[in-house]
Amino acid sequence: MSEFASALLSGTEYAYAAVLKPVEGTMLTVMRETAEFAAEHCNDYSDLKSFFSALIRRMKASLSHTPELLPVLKEAGVIDSGGAGLLCIFEGMEKALNGELLTDDSLETDTVSGAKSFAFDPDDNMEYGYCTEFILVLQKRRIDVDAFDIKDLTAFLESVGESIVAVRDGSLIKVHVHTFEPEKVLAYCHGFGEFLSLKIENMSVQHNETLIKTDSGKPKERKRCAVVAVASGKGIIDYLLEIGADAVIDGGQTNNPSADAFLREYAKLNCEHILVLPNNGNIILTAKQSATLYDAAKVHVLPTRSVAEGYSALSMMDMSCETIDEVIESMMFGVPNVSTGLVTNATRDSVNNGLVIHKGDFIGLDNDRIISAAKDMETAATEMLCGMDGIDDKQVVTVFYGREVSAEKAKRLCSAFGKRFPMIEFGAVSGGQEVYSLIMAVE
Numbered sequence: 001m002s003e004f005a006s007a008l009l010s011g012t013e014y015a016y017a018a019v020l021k022p023v024e025g026t027m028l029t030v031m032r033e034t035a036e037f038a039a040e041h042c043n044d045y046s047d048l049k050s051f052f053s054a055l056i057r058r059m060k061a062s063l064s065h066t067p068e069l070l071p072v073l074k075e076a077g078v079i080d081s082g083g084a085g086l087l088c089i090f091e092g093m094e095k096a097l098n099g100e101l102l103t104d105d106s107l108e109t110d111t112v113s114g115a116k117s118f119a120f121d122p123d124d125n126m127e128y129g130y131c132t133e134f135i136l137v138l139q140k141r142r143i144d145v146d147a148f149d150i151k152d153l154t155a156f157l158e159s160v161g162e163s164i165v166a167v168r169d170g171s172l173i174k175v176h177v178h179t180f181e182p183e184k185v186l187a188y189c190h191g192f193g194e195f196l197s198l199k200i201e202n203m204s205v206q207h208n209e210t211l212i213k214t215d216s217g218k219p220k221e222r223k224r225c226a227v228v229a230v231a232s233g234k235g236i237i238d239y240l241l242e243i244g245a246d247a248v249i250d251g252g253q254t255n256n257p258s259a260d261a262f263l264r265e266y267a268k269l270n271c272e273h274i275l276v277l278p279n280n281g282n283i284i285l286t287a288k289q290s291a292t293l294y295d296a297a298k299v300h301v302l303p304t305r306s307v308a309e310g311y312s313a314l315s316m317m318d319m320s321c322e323t324i325d326e327v328i329e330s331m332m333f334g335v336p337n338v339s340t341g342l343v344t345n346a347t348r349d350s351v352n353n354g355l356v357i358h359k360g361d362f363i364g365l366d367n368d369r370i371i372s373a374a375k376d377m378e379t380a381a382t383e384m385l386c387g388m389d390g391i392d393d394k395q396v397v398t399v400f401y402g403r404e405v406s407a408e409k410a411k412r413l414c415s416a417f418g419k420r421f422p423m424i425e426f427g428a429v430s431g432g433q434e435v436y437s438l439i440m441a442v443e
Contacts, residue, residue, distance in 0.1 A: 001051050005042040008035035018165050025070025026163075027082030033062040034090075052094050054293075057260070059087050060267050061294040067222070068272070068298075128203035129161070129180040136173040139193040145171055148192065160184050172196075178203065225319065225327060226271040229310050230257060230279045230287075233433030236307060236400055244314045245277075252307070252435070256283050262290035266299065273324050275331070276301045279310040300328060306340040306367070308441035311398065334443065339388055340367050341397075341440030343381045362437070377405075377437055378413055382420055388442065394424055400431030400439040413438075 012035045016022050037058040038051075045051035066080040138145045150168045153175075157164045161179030168174075173192070179185055182200050189195075229245045231237050232252035240248050247265040251257035266274055276299060278287040284303055291299035304310040318330035342365040350357045357363060357373045364372035364384025372383035385391055397417065401410040407430060414426040431439060 001038075001042040001045065001048060004048075004051075005035070005038035008038050011035070018167050019163075021162075021164070023070065023163070025066045025068075026080050027086050029066060029069060030059060030062045030080065030083035030086055034059045049097060052090075052097055056087070056090060056094055057263050057293055059083075059090060060263070063087055064267060065295050065298065126180065126202075126204060129178050130182045131176075131178055131201045131203050132161075132182040132185055132199075133176045134174075134186075134189070134198040135196040136175065136189055136193050137196055138171045138173065143192050153189070153192075156188055157185065223269075223271040225273045225275055225324065226269045227275045227277065227314065227317070228262065228265050228269075229277040229314070230283055231307050231310070232435070233400070233402070233431040235430040235432035236439075239400075239429055239431075240311070240314060243311075244317055246271075251283065252280055252433075256280070256286060259286055259290040259293060262287060263294055266290070266294050272298070273327075274299045275328065277304045277310040277313055278302075279304050279307045281305040300324070302328060302332060304335065306338075307400065307439055308340040308398075309335045309338050311441050312338045312443060337443065339390070339394070339442040341365070341381070341384055341388060341438070341442055342367075342436050343377060343384065343438040343440075344436045346373065378416055381413065381438055381440075382417065385417065385421065385440075385442075391421070391442070394442050396443045397421075397424055397426045398441040398443075399426060399428045400433065400441075401428055402431060402433045402435075402437045402439075405437055 008031075012028075012031045015028055015031055019028065022028050034055055038055055041054065042051065045054065063079050063083045066083055070080065138148055148168075150166055150173065153173070154164065154166045157166060157175070157177050157179075160181050161177040163176070163178040165176040166173065171193075173189075175185075175189065177185060186195075186198075223246075226246040227244060228247045228249065229240050230249045230251045231240055232250060232255060237248040237250065246269060249257045249261050249265060251261070262276070274294075276287045276291070278284045278301065284301065284305070287301045291301055302313060304313055312334050313331040316331055316334050317327065319327060321327045321330055343362055344365075346357045346359055346361045346363050348359050352370045355370060355373055357370075361373045361375060362377045362380035363370055364380045364387075366384065366388045371387040372380045374380040374383065385397075388394075399410060399414060399417075401407075401413075407428070410428040410430075414428050417426045418424070433439065
């Protein structure tokens, strides 16, 4: 693995040296950041498969960051196509490493009819020029091959294009250039020899093919901030999406998601900043690890320790703030004043701070502190609320009721809670969660 990392670093050095004016935000950046990650972490993995999997994750993170480094990409709402191609190559290498061989049937082929699907019509303008690449063999009958100076060729390419790579290997010349006038490039170079291979691609078509798309196929607007939350229960997940989350990872108590689960969601987002709500104390560390693997400057983990805190943070999010730090501050403003009430069933007999608990009892918790135990849910929840710190100063309680609780029962519970606490407003939301019969956001 160390040898492979060294090879990546060496390849990166050659790539930068081959480009006349290296630009960050291109495939060069993706190559360099991946190679640097490989060199730094090659000894952290026990086998090549896990090492390669980590490289792919880092490459995806680097690719998603290219619009932040190259304004033209950010303006167009796209990632770098060269970096995307490099990622495709590495993903193919990973498949081969895992024994997943591609068949001819699985390979896409271009056809003339297929060009109809390209978004380039008779009324369109050429905005991005042509990606022109070829290999030329110098011909003695045309020039003095030994005296040929590639600097002259490079100077000409600079006059008609950009993103120039011109490399000589003996009598072979490899050229890459972005130009609006490929015919001039070919005519000039043809004077030195014959083409062994030649490719010209319309980069406006490439641009349209690499647009980050929604399910409807329309370009997705690049957002300033996107929120990724963690929650369990279809009702809670849907509710968080309704009030502002862009993605919700299924997880929580007894079901901690992996760093990969976070990375998969990050890769789907088109945004400048990602705000993460772990919503569980045991998940915060994993979320921070995923931020490091992806892009620590782009991913911001807010230390929410419960769904109630995450719900509060989303409710308070103010996108009119000028800076990302101010947006985070708006979200975290009310979190210290949020209490999380939980009602679940005891799995065994026990005694907790003098409270006798029997297996199957409903127990009420203020965050992690057991306050009540009773045979019925209403009593356990009411006693839990009575014993909750600062309950007299609370104003609103949102009750997320679990899978085994009916909507009618939840309504009756909220009515009973309202009679016991007339100064507090109670509302019920179908959470559909499994572990807790009730999750109560007390604000």
